[in-house]
Amino acid sequence: MRLNSEQMRYFGAVVLKESERCLHIALLKSEKNPHKDTLRNLFQSFILEFTEITESKFLIHLQEAEQKETLQNLLEKIQQEIKLDSKEYGLQEGKSSVQELVYFILQRAVLERASDVHLEFDVQNMRIRFRIDGVLVEKFCLESWVFLPMSASIKLLAHLNLTEAKLPQDGRFGLELISNNGLKRGFDFRVSTLPLVQGESIVIRILDKHKTLMPLEALGFGEAELAQIQTLAMLPFGLVLITGPTGSGKSTTMYGILNILKERNLKIITLEDPVEYRLEHINQVAISKEVEFVSVLRNVLRQDPDVISLGEVRDKASLQLAIQAAFTGHLVFATLHTNDALDSIVRLLDMGVEAHFITQSLSGILAQRLLRKLCDCKEKIDAKWIPKGCAKCNYTGYFGRIAIVEVVLSSRDLEHFIKGKISKMQMLEILQSATQNFTLEQKARVLIERGITDECEVYRVVKNALYC
Numbered sequence: 001m002r003l004n005s006e007q008m009r010y011f012g013a014v015v016l017k018e019s020e021r022c023l024h025i026a027l028l029k030s031e032k033n034p035h036k037d038t039l040r041n042l043f044q045s046f047i048l049e050f051t052e053i054t055e056s057k058f059l060i061h062l063q064e065a066e067q068k069e070t071l072q073n074l075l076e077k078i079q080q081e082i083k084l085d086s087k088e089y090g091l092q093e094g095k096s097s098v099q100e101l102v103y104f105i106l107q108r109a110v111l112e113r114a115s116d117v118h119l120e121f122d123v124q125n126m127r128i129r130f131r132i133d134g135v136l137v138e139k140f141c142l143e144s145w146v147f148l149p150m151s152a153s154i155k156l157l158a159h160l161n162l163t164e165a166k167l168p169q170d171g172r173f174g175l176e177l178i179s180n181n182g183l184k185r186g187f188d189f190r191v192s193t194l195p196l197v198q199g200e201s202i203v204i205r206i207l208d209k210h211k212t213l214m215p216l217e218a219l220g221f222g223e224a225e226l227a228q229i230q231t232l233a234m235l236p237f238g239l240v241l242i243t244g245p246t247g248s249g250k251s252t253t254m255y256g257i258l259n260i261l262k263e264r265n266l267k268i269i270t271l272e273d274p275v276e277y278r279l280e281h282i283n284q285v286a287i288s289k290e291v292e293f294v295s296v297l298r299n300v301l302r303q304d305p306d307v308i309s310l311g312e313v314r315d316k317a318s319l320q321l322a323i324q325a326a327f328t329g330h331l332v333f334a335t336l337h338t339n340d341a342l343d344s345i346v347r348l349l350d351m352g353v354e355a356h357f358i359t360q361s362l363s364g365i366l367a368q369r370l371l372r373k374l375c376d377c378k379e380k381i382d383a384k385w386i387p388k389g390c391a392k393c394n395y396t397g398y399f400g401r402i403a404i405v406e407v408v409l410s411s412r413d414l415e416h417f418i419k420g421k422i423s424k425m426q427m428l429e430i431l432q433s434a435t436q437n438f439t440l441e442q443k444a445r446v447l448i449e450r451g452i453t454d455e456c457e458v459y460r461v462v463k464n465a466l467y468c
């Protein structure tokens with residue numbers, strides 16, 4: 001860096017670009033800035049070109065420089081501490097520099113709205129990547145030596161075994177950090193470690209109740225779909241399937257529905273793997289790998305529940321039990337990984353469930369996706385909105401996400417489809433004639449037309465859509 005943060009602040013100057021002979025410097029109040037001559041003296045071997053910069057842009061550059069310096073200072077301190085104490089990385093004496101580095105990275109992750117922090121190690125480097133709005137972004141690339149002390153510090157926080165390097169481990173911890181609105185509050189973190197040929201991979205999930213436990217209205221569903229989902233939540237019994245790939249917001253929708261159900265004075269039991277958020281008035285069961293899903297479900301049914309939320313159903317025995325529960329008076333929610341709503345019927349049949357069982361129990365299916373929204377910095381070119389990129393969106397062009405969902409309620413036609421009397425194509429035609437923009441692709445197209453998202457994002461998320 002040609003200017004450190006202190007100098008930047010003093011001169012009101014940012015070095016934007018540097019070539020062999022020339023420095024491009026952006027100045028606050030370029031016309032009246034009194035430091036031009038000082039800067040010329042400072043960089044005598046260069047020709048200086050001055051441009052103007054706005055205060056908001058200047059502050060972003062300043063913040064970036066300060067972050068780099070903090071990181072650099074921490075790394076130097078850690079190196080010194082390691083030299084002093086080659087094994088313990090200074091971790092035993094209160095808050096060490098390694099811990100400060102971990103806090104610094106988690107604080108950045110929270111401020112940048114990340115859902116996960118990935119720490120990956122290869123021979124030369126350690127990469128730190130954030131998942132923001134569902135997409136991985138590389139944030140820091142550090143020298144590889146820092147991985148070991150960082151890994152030890154994180155394991156210590158999460159009460160994991162420091163010496164275990166051959167087996168995967170998981171744990172959690174809580175920290176007070178500054179949230180996006182500038183206020184300090186508690187955050188929970190779930191840590192997972194995986195031994196690799198090259199060393200180890202550590203992923204820290206940021207469990208943010210404020211983000212996951214949102215009312216359904218805040219997810220971006222259309223009014224019609226919202227009404228359909230609310231209808232499903234008011235049913236006395238039946239099976240409701242929520243489908244979509246990992247990261248499509250299924251659990252957020254599930255929690256949103258449970259929130260509505262909570263008001264109805266019902267006994268609600270959820271089976272979760274693992275339980276990420278503790279919820280009031282809901283009985284949450286943590287599924288562990290050691291216990292058979294189906295036997296847990298049997299025990300749950302003996303608890304006289306009104307509503308059961310199952311998460312992913314993996315085997316036929318559990319599925320049959322869930323379906324049985326649904327037509328013997330329980331409202332059962334289960335999630336599946338399928339492309340669209342109708343595919344989940346095909347999946348159930350493939351798993352060996354008989355068609356008449358499905359028709360008797362199934363109340364509805366939701367299929368959903370999350371699309372990244374174009375950031376406010378978007379540009380309109382030839383009547384098309386395209387992503388541009390600014391500091392707010394990390395130069396990705398996208399900021400925040402919106403959910404799209406297709407909802408299929410049980411009907412005579414659906415029964416015919418389940419029994420194989422009509423094809424998927426015919427069923428789709430029926431659904432499309434009853435509801436405008438029924439499919440996920442059609443809903444995505446509406447969002448493209450309104451400039452909320454773009455074709456590339458739709459192509460990334462709704463794979464079978466023919467865009468881009």
Ligand SMILES: [Zn+2]
Binds near residue numbers: 388
């Ligand atoms: Zn932007």
